[in-house]
Ligand SMILES: Nc1ncnc2c1ncn2[C@@H]1O[C@H](COP(=O)(O)OP(=O)(O)OP(=O)(O)O)[C@@H](O)[C@H]1O
């Protein structure tokens with residue numbers, strides 16, 4: 001009758017290193033499951049948006065715009081549109097998933113577990129990166145129907161997309177920690193992220209702008225990300241690529257530290 | 272070894288409510304321990320601190336010797352918790368929920384699947400394994416929370432009102448199940464407002480009220496301290512007045528029912544002898560309330576002043 005539960009003397013304690021490894025994997029699996037389960041909210045919208053952008057800006061309007069930095073317009077905006085999808089999706093995934101866990105109370109499943117805070121952050125951020133890369137990859141495939149993508153520096157492409165996904169996943173996590181309502185989940189993407197992306201050189205080279213606007217644009221981190229990414233494809237950039245990477249790295253380090261500190265303090269999570 | 276050792280524990284919430292006022296409490300390994308107290312006494316707060324859902328304001332907590340300030344991970348590894356509020360992801364299936372929970376405790380997926388089958392079967396949820404948690408009945412959700420808490424086979428299981436809203440049959444089954452879990456060496460701490468439940472399951476007990484432990488004893492000792500008991504008797508003949516039983520407090524409830532208070536020294540035989548002499552035939556008899564409940568009311572009530580000041584026991 002008492003074989004019901006392994007007798008306490010026979011139970012082996014799982015090592016903390018195993019807990020961290022398996023726990024991290026489990027969060028990733030759960031996040032991936034969520035992305036797949038609600039695919040019509042997670043992967044479909046960006047693919048549809050990308051097609052619209054390519055049709056309208058690329059084919060219809062782009063033909064009148066003429067070359068940008070020596071490339072035809074469609075070719076020029078393709079990396080920007082991919083990056084836009086990566087930014088939107090990595091952010092949305094983490095803010096949506098973590099706020100949902102907080103709101104639904106099931107974040108407690110993680111909070112009571114022996115997983116350290118830094119692993120929990122890493123797991124959610126990993127989920128955001130997965131979605132960012134997944135949707136970014138889909139938009140890339142879509143773009144191939146409209147234009148030809150040349151690849152100058154594949155490693156630059158990979159590093160830029162990965163760092164960008166990390167930055168915005170971390171941003172989404174911090175947003176979720178502070179958010180008290182679904183309004184506050186949508187606020188930053190609508191009023192901050194979208195403008196930064198649209199003014200971040202997705203659709204144009206900032207060399208077209210007057211001097212003051214160029215200077216202002218340089219303060220926009222998205223400009224650096226998009227241009228580093230575009231540099232990987234086309235070999236042209238409005239900014240210095242090394243500086244773009246320095247900025248991205250700095251953001252990753254600072255945001256990660258902030259996210260873990262917030263978890264540890266229990267802001268919005270532990271009373 | 273103490274499964275749980277708490278000393279000087281205080282909690283003041285951000286809104287200024289002082290939920291715990293210096294709690295000292297030890298729970299032995301292997302114990303089946305009841306933590307009782309009226310609504311708002313601080314039970315959930317105490318459990319929240321032990322499971323790191325609530326930050327303490329002062330004091331020390333150790334789980335199997337692991338201090339939560341120094342070795343939080345090691346402490347939490349030993350604990351399985353069934354929260355008071357249902358907290359599932361509504362859109363996840365039963366199996367996904369328990370398998371993932373095992374993962375958060377470092378149980379590899381293959382083993383987690385094996386245990387999921389074992390515990391879902393034990394809690395009669397295996398047929399529901401693919402059902403989303405929101406489609407479960409209230410009682411099923413409670414059972415799923417127990418399955419989830421057991422997936423990593425914790426040394427200490429903490430249950431915060433696990434049987435709230437569970438029907439009688441399922442509650443009895445749950446008791447039997449918890450007894451067996453305890454017999455296999457798992458220490459259990461249980462809060463409940465069903466005092467019958469605590470009386471039948473638990474060996475040791477603490478009563479908390481207003482953020483303080485007001486009683487801490489073996490269940491048997493505590494019940495022995497109950498000096499008077501009230502019995503309710505039903506008679507065949509209608510009664511106009513309460514039968515006169517010198518030396519007893521007697522109260523007529525309705526024409527077929529009266530209550531008698533008995534102290535420990537008085538015997539039931541004597542009462543029946545005197546009732547027979549009066550020609551009163553007793554058809555049935557029961558305790559007015561369960562014994563622990565009676566004691567609980569006596570301990571907790573005075574602190575609340577008037578009856579009904581939020582100190583209801585069940
Ligand atoms: N998050 C919170 N913020 C502020 N005060 C709180 C919070 N949670 C609980 N309290 C207060 O702390 C006190 C203790 O609450 P707690 O939930 O620990 O009681 P309890 O013994 O579990 O009660 P119940 O039997 O109703 O579940 C109450 O006065 C409650 O109002």
Ligand SMILES: [Mg+2]
Pocket residue numbers: 314315316355431
């Ligand atoms: Mg409670």
